[in-house]
Amino acid sequence: MSINSVERGIGPAANPGYRAYVLGLLMVVYTFNFIDRQILAILAPYIKAELGFTDSQMGLLGGPAFAVVYSTLALPIAWLADRKSRTMIVATSLGVWSAFTALCGFAGGFWTLFLSRMGVGVGEAGGVAPSYSLVSDYFPKSQRARALAVYSFGVPIGTALGYLFGGILAALIDWRIAFIVVGLAGVLLAPLLKFTVKDPIRGGFDRAEPVEGAGAIVTPHVETKAASFGEVWAILLKKPSFWFLAFGAACSSVYGYGSAFWLPSFFQRSMGMEGVERAVYIAGIAFIGGTAGIWLGGWLADKLGKGIRKAAYPMVPAIGFIIAVPMFYLAMNVDNKWLAFALFLIPQALSLAWLGPVVTAVQHLVPAHMRSTASASFLLINNLVGIGLGIYLLGAVSDYLTPRFGEEALRYSLYVGQWFYGLAAILLLISARSLKRDWVD
Template sequence: MSTTEAIERGIGPAANRGYRAYVLALLMVVYTFNFIDRQILAILLPYIKAELNFTDGQLGLLGGPAFAIVYSTLALPIAWFADRVSRVSIVGVSLAVWSGFTAVCGFATGFWTLFGARMGVGVGEAGGVAPSYSLVADYFPKSQRARALAFYSFGVPIGTALGYLFGGLLAEHINWRIAFMIVGGVGVLLAPLLKFTVKDPVRGGFDRVASAEGTPEVNHVPTKAAGFTEVWGVLLKKPSFWFLAFGAACSSVYGYGAAFWLPSFFQRSLGMEGVDRALYIAGIAFIGGTVGIWLGGWLADKLGKGTKKAPYPLVPAVCFIIAVPMFFLAMNVQDKWLAFALFLIPQALSLAWLGPVVTAVQHLVPAHMRSTASASFLLINNLVGIGLGIYLLGAVSDYLTPRFAEEALRYSLYVGQWFYALAAILLIIAARSLRRDWVD
């Protein structure tokens, strides 16, 4: 689609503010379902473990590798396809697929049937995020992208919270199988709304239009989609991409691991059960997560104006450094409401990276490479973060159980916290080369 055609149809830069807000809100809702379906397993662990007698290591495999391997590897070819065809169609089909497989999880009869269904969820979700990043970047100008991507990323804490809440309530009052079926079915019904109400904008439209002063923001933005070789040829020359990707991946080792295992920690170490546990963890995920994501996006847009690009990785780096002792403190407070207040702080700090880092990745390549570059970033982040983090914490818990019994998971969570310190180091290194690698 040409820029002229896009303007005539009111897409991208020509779209009115209300329609752009609607698109962003709907994409955020889709991302919310992405995380509901991804994280609902965490709150259902005790119910599944009680019925099917799984170990923590097996549960870690279901939450991590079963999902992450196909999710991460398929995201790249799907994003390559999204750089060539309708991104909206790909996201819509992906939503229907992952939601359908979430419902199938409710029919599992053992470890391998549930493992296969979780792989199906990963197949569907592989096409959801990278094309959405690209859509958001083409609906909002550079000066607003970190905040727009931060708003889109609200799907992470909202989806996590709703997965905890609805999964816990449905499992407690009905059973865990019905929880999977209902949540998955609702997602399938949402797919047509996305497909038929969201228009695919011109790629790089905001990078083509004239600025307020009447001068082009860029001289030329290619319209032909780039191949893997071309995109990776660009990324290999940009050290900031690799430090951003592996920094985010290290943070995700503990971020995804904690999100998956904290509900079980609250049950085993704090004695929380059923609805109370679901409400408690949902509140932490929602309040802390939304505040942190918005704060990270706002600070990056405010501090990263003009030639100052270092704040995009430095803001989350500082947040990770503070999050480590705060998580430890929150886990060692006896009063559950004081612990709740303390958990909000590291929860917010641990998600502040989403808006700044994702925005930086969008600006390391030209517009016609964004979906593939985003998928490359997500390949590293999710394969390491989801694939390693969830399983690692479960395996360490199994290893420590003979010594610490029910408290083994606590010590496993202590071990995982140091990945945030490693993430901070890598992001600080990324800040040194980001300005040079940035594409204006």
């Protein structure tokens, strides 16, 4: 069977080696997404000390300043990505958010930093949904959850590197230098993505079929015309599983993003960690626990979700959230910091196990030519609620409790946030009831 026949079926996605390269590069881009998004968390104590911000103000910078524009702009950009080059959109977005991250290093007060963080959100709005769509078109259905899990490694790796590099640069040089260095690094990466990643045929793996004895996918495929917002939402409104998945993930993100932002400050205030030690400690938790959890979630969902068992996709992370709640509480209440480190790895892993399974399920609720817009709709809910509410809420609760608990107020704020994992588990379990009916093969 000729390679030309294969390429007519699925285009550049026919080459396994090239698929792996694209997935790896997109994961690196997603890593920069989270470095730039989360670096503010490790720099918060330094910024507060120099500029005199409260926890509520830091919560506004980490949450609404970023989330409102990030979430709302993601939808029109995803609509464009269903029609134009997804590679161009992701590369341009990377350059924009990285440049604004560098500008954060020049902020002189609250509002200049607030506007720079809004700029980061504007850029990152075009990064994730088109990338989800690219990954889904580069890998067959049987490998998609694992591929999306590998892509999602950018979350723990980026978070860990943001903690590590940001914390070390701030401790040894200055917090402003941390913003500038990581921002400029992302700007330099954008051209590599633009010029080396091809936009694959949309839905090629979904419609192509293997020919017996050939070992290759040869069915020609013609891309379907991109759908309008109205057409995508007309489908989503009829699928209850989408809404339970979206709001379940959003509830998990309230505490997921909130704890990721405030745990570095908790380690300083309640565990006495400073500087490089704190950066290495939190980076290790984010990297080891996060990568293990994301891969476990994707592997289990692909293994258990074969055939008719679609309910496994939301059930795997739901069970993880139920276990994560008491483990987080236990980890925050042991005296030995290395025992706490080991305990923190468990809820960190379980809290991120949802990414591969839930994102895969969302991809299969609509036809291939609607995936970017459907993903952006999911992300609109997840990020507007999760990032917009979680980081600010925990900061505001900490300020409210400070008169009573002093430096320990943040501890009790983190306790309050853990209840959102329980709500997330309930919503995901409900989504499992209708997912098989709503699934699009």
